[in-house]
Amino acid sequence: MVDENISWRLKRLLNSWEVLPANEISHTDKITDKAIWQHAKLNKLIILTFDEDFVELQNLYGHPPKIIWLRMGNVNTKDIAIKLLQLQKTIAAFLEDEQYGVIEVY
Template identity: 30%
Template sequence: MKLLLDENLSPKLPAMLADLYPGTSQIELIGLRGATDTVVWEYAKAEDYVLVSKDNDFRQRSFQYGAPPKVVWLSVGNAGTAVILRLVRESREQIEDFAAAPEAALLILAIGGMW
C-alpha cells in the first residue's frame, strides 16, 4: 500500500513514512505541483495510490465518485508536519484495513482519534 500525499502536505513526509508505507510519494515530488484535482485523482487511480489530503476537495470527490482511488482525509486543521506524521504513522493499521476493504472509499483521520 502506497500513499500519494496531496500538495498541501510536506514533500518531506514520504521519506519519513517510507519504512511503513513503501512507495509513498507527494504531488510535488512526482511533478504534479499545481495540477488540477482531476489530474491528481486520475493519477492516483492509475498508479494504485491511496490519496491522502487535508483538503475538502478530495473528500468531496470521494463522496461523488467513490473509489478508486481511496481517500484518507486528515481532519487536522492547520496542524504541522510533526502532528500529521504522528497521525499517519499511528494510524497504519486503520489505513491498511481501509485499503484492503473493497467497499470503502473514504477514511477520516482526526487528531485524537478516528471518526
C-alpha cells in the same frame, strides 16, 4: 499520492510506516485536483490530503482511488507523521476493505 498542501518532508518521516513504504509515496505539485484524482485512479494510488474536494470527487465518481482525509487542522508535518504511524493498523485495514473509499484522520 501526497497532496501539495502537505510537506514533501512527510515522506522522510514515514520511513518506518508499514502501510506504504516511503519509496512508494509520491508528492504532487501544481496540478489540478481532477488530474490528481485521474492519475491516482489509473495507477491504483491512495490520496493523502487535507482537501475536501477529493471527498466530493469520490462522492461523484466512487472509488478507487481511496482517500486518507486529514481532518487535523493546522498541524506540523511531524504531528501528521506521528498520527499516521499510530494508526497504521487501522489504515491498513481500511485499504484492504473494498467497501470503504475514505478514512478520516483526526
